[in-house]
Amino acid sequence: MEHSKDSKLPYHHGALRQALLEAGDSVLRDRGLSGFTLRECARRAGVSHAAPKHHFGDVRGFLTEIAALGFDQLTRQLQTQIAIAHDLDEEFINTTRAYADFAGENPEHFRIMFRYDLLSATSERLAQAAGETFTVLTNVVLRQRGDPELLASVYDEKVAESVIDDIVLSWSHIHGFAHLKLEQQMSMVPAATHDDVMVRASRRLSRFIRSDAGHQDEG
Amino acid sequence: MEHSKDSKLPYHHGALRQALLEAGDSVLRDRGLSGFTLRECARRAGVSHAAPKHHFGDVRGFLTEIAALGFDQLTRQLQTQIAIAHDLDEEFINTTRAYADFAGENPEHFRIMFRYDLLSATSERLAQAAGETFTVLTNVVLRQRGDPELLASVYDEKVAESVIDDIVLSWSHIHGFAHLKLEQQMSMVPAATHDDVMVRASRRLSRFIRSDAGHQDEG
DNA sequence: AAAGCATCTTGTCAATGTCAAGTTAGCGAG
DNA sequence: CTCGCTAACTTGACATTGACAAGATGCTTT
Numbered sequence: 001m002e003h004s005k006d007s008k009l010p011y012h013h014g015a016l017r018q019a020l021l022e023a024g025d026s027v028l029r030d031r032g033l034s035g036f037t038l039r040e041c042a043r044r045a046g047v048s049h050a051a052p053k054h055h056f057g058d059v060r061g062f063l064t065e066i067a068a069l070g071f072d073q074l075t076r077q078l079q080t081q082i083a084i085a086h087d088l089d090e091e092f093i094n095t096t097r098a099y100a101d102f103a104g105e106n107p108e109h110f111r112i113m114f115r116y117d118l119l120s121a122t123s124e125r126l127a128q129a130a131g132e133t134f135t136v137l138t139n140v141v142l143r144q145r146g147d148p149e150l151l152a153s154v155y156d157e158k159v160a161e162s163v164i165d166d167i168v169l170s171w172s173h174i175h176g177f178a179h180l181k182l183e184q185q186m187s188m189v190p191a192a193t194h195d196d197v198m199v200r201a202s203r204r205l206s207r208f209i210r211s212d213a214g215h216q217d218e219g
Numbered sequence: 220m221e222h223s224k225d226s227k228l229p230y231h232h233g234a235l236r237q238a239l240l241e242a243g244d245s246v247l248r249d250r251g252l253s254g255f256t257l258r259e260c261a262r263r264a265g266v267s268h269a270a271p272k273h274h275f276g277d278v279r280g281f282l283t284e285i286a287a288l289g290f291d292q293l294t295r296q297l298q299t300q301i302a303i304a305h306d307l308d309e310e311f312i313n314t315t316r317a318y319a320d321f322a323g324e325n326p327e328h329f330r331i332m333f334r335y336d337l338l339s340a341t342s343e344r345l346a347q348a349a350g351e352t353f354t355v356l357t358n359v360v361l362r363q364r365g366d367p368e369l370l371a372s373v374y375d376e377k378v379a380e381s382v383i384d385d386i387v388l389s390w391s392h393i394h395g396f397a398h399l400k401l402e403q404q405m406s407m408v409p410a411a412t413h414d415d416v417m418v419r420a421s422r423r424l425s426r427f428i429r430s431d432a433g434h435q436d437e438g
Numbered sequence: 439a440a441a442g443c444a445t446c447t448t449g450t451c452a453a454t455g456t457c458a459a460g461t462t463a464g465c466g467a468g
Numbered sequence: 469c470t471c472g473c474t475a476a477c478t479t480g481a482c483a484t485t486g487a488c489a490a491g492a493t494g495c496t497t498t
Contacts, residue, residue, distance in 0.1 A: 037453080048479075049454090051478080164410055168396065168416050175399055179398055180391060182335075190383065204434065256486085258484080268447090269446080442495105444495085445494085446494100447493090448492090451486105452486100454484080454485075460478080462478090468470090
């Protein structure tokens with residue numbers, strides 16, 4: 001019932017997959033991950049409760065696609081903020097801020113993206129999307145070090161151990177700050193604004209990595 | 220039915236609260252957070268499906284208590300590993316490892332502990348438990364700096380801005396590594412073992428914090 | 439012993455994910 | 469053109485869940 005809203009849609013909807021994903025975003029926005037249901041998504045897309053099955057299989061398949069789209073968007077936002085930086089300090093700070101801002105603006109997406117147990121471990125689509133985010137972050141670290149950038153992945157190209165160390169150090173910092181802030185743990189830290197603290201911490205880490213690049217295996 | 224298993228239990232159970240929490244742990248262990256239900260907990264505790272209500276109110280109340288117990292245990296495990304360290308390098312490394320090991324051994328607890336949207340924001344019990352974990356971590360940082368340790372919280376005692384910076388830098392690193400590893404993101408990092416990388420990253424961060432203590436406001 | 443109250447049970451309700459079976463329509467082959 | 473064919477959707481059903489209301493039970497206190 002109530003098919004009157006936009007009758008030029010082919011009655012095999014035509015763009016149901018896209019419509020369901022948009023409905024999913026809207027459900028996540030105002031009901032959160034714990035209030036997320038396939039049936040509500042179907043309802044908002046104007047289709048029957050079983051319609052999502054054909055496009056995503058089950059709820060895991062749906063969440064996997066949502067997570068992949070989240071990584072796509074995170075990648076884009078990181079690239080944008082990296083591009084407008086004027087120096088290496090600023091680039092690292094912007095990266096941390098963009099990552100944390102993404103988490104703050106898309107809390108439910110962020111939560112889904114980092115819930116391995118909810119996602120399809122075999123999804124090539126998701127692995128690809130997450131891999132691209134990771135490559136962007138890796139290249140931030142490589143530029144800090146003055147090393148050549150990656151074209152694809154750290155698996156395709158051989159990287160030194162000290163590069164791995166710097167990546168883990170940087171990513172842990174960036175991700176940890178974003179996650180702790182999102183989940184309200186930073187409220188235990190007395191500070192005027194968390195952004196100020198993040199800027200100082202990121203700048204120090206950035207400079208440390210540059211000063212200590214190739215800390216053990218470069219001579 | 221099936222009350223025969225231990226009939227010395229008073230028939231108002233007597234220790235239902237404790238039994239439910241243990242049942243909760245067992246449900247989390249083999250069904251995960253997404254398969255966690257109050258009714259299954261009640262079933263395993265041998266009581267009716269509505270029994271949990273009197274002790275925890277709703278599912279949020281139950282999860283809040285589980286999260287608080289998680290912080291209690293994390294605090295203890297951190298303290299244990301900190302106590303057996305022989306120097307400041309090792310203390311910082313042990314802290315990072317204990318935090319990550321807790322996440323690896325209690326993945327569902329860890330997930331619940333850092334899901335602000337699932338927990339009761341007004342729970343004094345939870346705030347206390349999380350605060351104690353935070354105090355332990357803060358004292359790790361203060362010892363790195365050679366500063367006097369906190370007795371209670373950073374809110375009770377006045378701390379310098381550079382202390383805040385070091386806490387956020389350290390905690391972000393420690394938490395980020397644990398979370399990324401738990402959620403399988405470290406699989407994108409090529410390395411023989413993640414522990415090796417973590418040890419190197421933690422040692423470097425530890426030494427950097429010591430060398431840079433009071434980096435701006437101490438003269 | 440009687441009252442009072444925390445504790446636990448039973449029954450119910452709307453909602454959900456998944457599956458099975460049916461319906462519709464776009465599309466290619468003859 | 470039209471006759472299937474198949475992907476895209478609907479309908480209906482089922483077991484399960486969280487929450488609530490009302491009732492039963494038994495400890496405790498006076």
